[in-house]
Amino acid sequence: MGTFEKPAQAEQELKWAWIWFRQFSAFHRRRGENQRPFTQDEVIAFLRSKRDANMPAWKRMKIIEALMTYRHEIQHQGIEDLVPLKERMIEICQVERAKDGGYDSIEEAVGKINPTEPDAIQAFRRALRLDGKKLGTERCYVTDLKAFMADRALKCLQDFAPMGEIDVESHLSDLAVDGNVAPSTQNRSYYALLKFFKLVLRRDMGRVEAIRASKRNWVPTVLAEEEVGQVLSGLSGVHLTICQLLYGCGMRISEALRLRVKDIDFANTQIEIRNSKGGKSRLVPMPENLIEPLRRWVASREVLHRHDEADGTASVWLPHALARKYPNAHRELRWQYLFASHRLSRDPRTGSLHRHHLHKDTFPAHLRKAVEAAGLVKRITSHTFRHCFATHLLWEGTDIREIQVLLGHNDVKTTEIYTHVRNPKKRTSVSPLDRLMKAGAA
Numbered sequence: 001m002g003t004f005e006k007p008a009q010a011e012q013e014l015k016w017a018w019i020w021f022r023q024f025s026a027f028h029r030r031r032g033e034n035q036r037p038f039t040q041d042e043v044i045a046f047l048r049s050k051r052d053a054n055m056p057a058w059k060r061m062k063i064i065e066a067l068m069t070y071r072h073e074i075q076h077q078g079i080e081d082l083v084p085l086k087e088r089m090i091e092i093c094q095v096e097r098a099k100d101g102g103y104d105s106i107e108e109a110v111g112k113i114n115p116t117e118p119d120a121i122q123a124f125r126r127a128l129r130l131d132g133k134k135l136g137t138e139r140c141y142v143t144d145l146k147a148f149m150a151d152r153a154l155k156c157l158q159d160f161a162p163m164g165e166i167d168v169e170s171h172l173s174d175l176a177v178d179g180n181v182a183p184s185t186q187n188r189s190y191y192a193l194l195k196f197f198k199l200v201l202r203r204d205m206g207r208v209e210a211i212r213a214s215k216r217n218w219v220p221t222v223l224a225e226e227e228v229g230q231v232l233s234g235l236s237g238v239h240l241t242i243c244q245l246l247y248g249c250g251m252r253i254s255e256a257l258r259l260r261v262k263d264i265d266f267a268n269t270q271i272e273i274r275n276s277k278g279g280k281s282r283l284v285p286m287p288e289n290l291i292e293p294l295r296r297w298v299a300s301r302e303v304l305h306r307h308d309e310a311d312g313t314a315s316v317w318l319p320h321a322l323a324r325k326y327p328n329a330h331r332e333l334r335w336q337y338l339f340a341s342h343r344l345s346r347d348p349r350t351g352s353l354h355r356h357h358l359h360k361d362t363f364p365a366h367l368r369k370a371v372e373a374a375g376l377v378k379r380i381t382s383h384t385f386r387h388c389f390a391t392h393l394l395w396e397g398t399d400i401r402e403i404q405v406l407l408g409h410n411d412v413k414t415t416e417i418y419t420h421v422r423n424p425k426k427r428t429s430v431s432p433l434d435r436l437m438k439a440g441a442a
Contacts, residue, residue, distance in 0.1 A: 016066045017067070021034075021066070040082060044085065058093055060092075064085055097131075128141060135349065171189070176212060222384075222421050224424070231243070238358070239366040254276075256339070257358055258275075258337065261337075308355060309331070387418070390406075393406075
């Protein structure tokens with residue numbers, strides 16, 4: 001049975017446990033006394049010194065977790081007296097995050113919560129929003145929690161009291177065995193429950209070992225350059241520009257749809273991709289063949305924005321409470337989505353009326369028609385063009401580290417998947433069948 005821990009996670013936790021314990025020992029002048037027990041009051045004094053030095057709450061939380069790990073793993077002692085400190089620090093982190101977002105209270109930061117949902121779901125939504133999770137992540141995690149509650153016949157928060165790692169293990173194993181789910185689905189369910197235990201129940205879920213959904217070796221689907229051209233020829237308008245961004249810049253479909261006017265930098269011929277997967281940002285070069293189309297889309301977006309201003313409806317959703325910090329920013333052209341929806345919509349969290357970007361389901365429908373018109377039978381999605389971008393660059397001799405940066409991968413091992421795609425233009429071996437037939441013909 002496999003575990004759900006990240007590689008070398010235990011080693012990293014021990015590393016930081018030693019680092020913070022050494023600082024803790026230096027603060028209390030107890031060098032060389034690694035096995036001497038320390039008290040809750042000593043930890044509080046150390047945390048207060050860090051607070052007075054303007055260390056943020058999330059980092060002070062790391063100190064508590066590191067000292068708990070040190071006491072448990074190195075000194076082999078209980079951590080019960082440190083648990084209340086961790087719970088209190090969670091509350092401080094939430095308050096601090098709300099203030100950093102420009103909110104006066106936690107209630108204001110979380111937005112509207114449906115009061116008819118079970119209290120466990122309401123608490124989970126509130127915690128995820130305070131933790132800064134995106135709406136899509138919230139919806140997925142809530143769905144996973146609902147599945148766990150249905151599996152265990154849980155109705156409210158009070159029913160979670162006896163729940164522990166055994167119940168989670170059983171649920172995850174059922175997903176793999178009976179549900180036959182993909183590894184990513186099972187992993188997402190695990191992390192959803194982990195967040196729920198940590199943020200809502202405020203206790204450790206424990207070490208979970210469960211039957212894992214099998215993960216097969218996977219090679220991405222890659223189109224030949226001619227096939228990419230055939231698909232592009234079947235698209236037009238905004239969908240053609242989006243597809244050109246996917247293939248020309250290696251963007252994800254979500255990144256292309258969320259581009260704002262200010263992200264298009266014509267002076268430096270580059271595009272800024274902000275708040276992407278994992279909250280990361282990166283810069284990608286702007287293809288020469290996209291400069292004029294993007295200029296036209298910016299001009300078109302400006303015309304639409306002027307109409308919205310005249311109607312008094314000019315508004316766009318802004319992240320991290322920027323709309324509160326800068327009251328007029330949501331009406332400025334530079335913050336507007338480049339590929340805007342033709343109609344206004346309400347923010348499901350706040351109820352505010354905005355002009356959002358195109359819906360994520362609009363592009364796949366047009367892409368499918370273009371693929372069918374090209375007569376291609378490969379499984380082609382919007383993400384296929386990101387694969388083509390990376391693979392074609394690799395075939396041209398671009399350094400894999402450079403491709404890693406352009407794709408926004410943390411680890412080059414993720415980018416190395418494209419080295420497994422065979423380059424049809426570079427034949428290093430001849431099939432035995434071809435040799436046999438050639439010899440027979442001779």
